[in-house]
Amino acid sequence: DAEITQSPRHKITETGRQVTLACHQTWNHNNMFWYRQDLGHGLRLIHYSYGVHDTNKGEVSDGYSVSRSNTEDLPLTLESAASSQTSVYFCATGLAGENPTGELFFGEGSRLTVL
Amino acid sequence: LAKTTQPISMDSYEGQEVNITCSHNNIATNDYITWYQQFPSQGPRFIIQGYKTKVTNEVASLFIPADRKSSTLSLPRVSLSDTAVYYCLVGPMDSNYQLIWGAGTKLIIKP
Numbered sequence: 001d002a003e004i005t006q007s008p009r010h011k012i013t014e015t016g017r018q019v020t021l022a023c024h025q026t027w028n029h030n031n032m033f034w035y036r037q038d039l040g041h042g043l044r045l046i047h048y049s050y051g052v053h054d055t056n057k058g059e060v061s062d063g064y065s066v067s068r069s070n071t072e073d074l075p076l077t078l079e080s081a082a083s084s085q086t087s088v089y090f091c092a093t094g095l096a097g098e099n100p101t102g103e104l105f106f107g108e109g110s111r112l113t114v115l
Numbered sequence: 116l117a118k119t120t121q122p123i124s125m126d127s128y129e130g131q132e133v134n135i136t137c138s139h140n141n142i143a144t145n146d147y148i149t150w151y152q153q154f155p156s157q158g159p160r161f162i163i164q165g166y167k168t169k170v171t172n173e174v175a176s177l178f179i180p181a182d183r184k185s186s187t188l189s190l191p192r193v194s195l196s197d198t199a200v201y202y203c204l205v206g207p208m209d210s211n212y213q214l215i216w217g218a219g220t221k222l223i224i225k226p
Contacts, residue, residue, distance in 0.1 A: 040218060041218055042202060042217045042219060043159070090159075092158070102147065102149070103149075104159070106157075106158025106159050106160070108156075108158055109157070
């Protein structure tokens with residue numbers, strides 16, 4: 001079955017360190033998204049990509065970067081981790097524009113703690 | 116971008132029908148209404164989507180009045196496993212990135 005895999009599922013790091021969260025999908029979807037979710041809140045969009053070599057900033061992109069070198073992967077990099085980036089990160093894929101429902105498919109999440 | 120308003124939390128009991136209403140007064144003509152479910156420590160999961168009137172699938176029903184300024188997610192005969200956070204989102208079907216996620220409705224089902 002097609003799926004989305006996020007790794008690591010849990011990570012603790014220190015302020016100032018570079019961190020990369022991986023997202024790998026086998027849905028063969030063109031569209032991929034990174035969200036963060038803070039306690040008691042909904043999801044906020046960080047970056048998104050509509051295809052290989054395409055990346056776009058979302059609502060809360062400062063301090064984050066992504067790259068899309070193939071269809072399957074969209075790694076999220078925190079160049080210099082800050083305590084404010086402690087959160088749960090979700091990767092999602094979708095077929096917006098191609099799928100009648102515009103449905104998003106989410107990974108299990110990566111919990112990041114920045115000390 | 117249309118924002119939504121939904122109750123912060125709701126309680127119900129096993130076997131009951133649960134209706135969660137969402138208000139979206141500024142919905143645009145090309146906007147669809149989509150509901151997601153999220154269990155603790157998991158990503159959200161698509162439940163249902165509609166544009167007008169009524170939509171039903173194996174999990175839920177979605178009722179949308181003619182003015183489309185609100186919608187109601189109906190969960191028939193809930194069980195303990197339906198305890199989750201439910202999100203109502205409004206946006207154009209072809210632009211996932213435009214969806215605004217609120218805090219959702221935390222539904223607690225009691226035995």
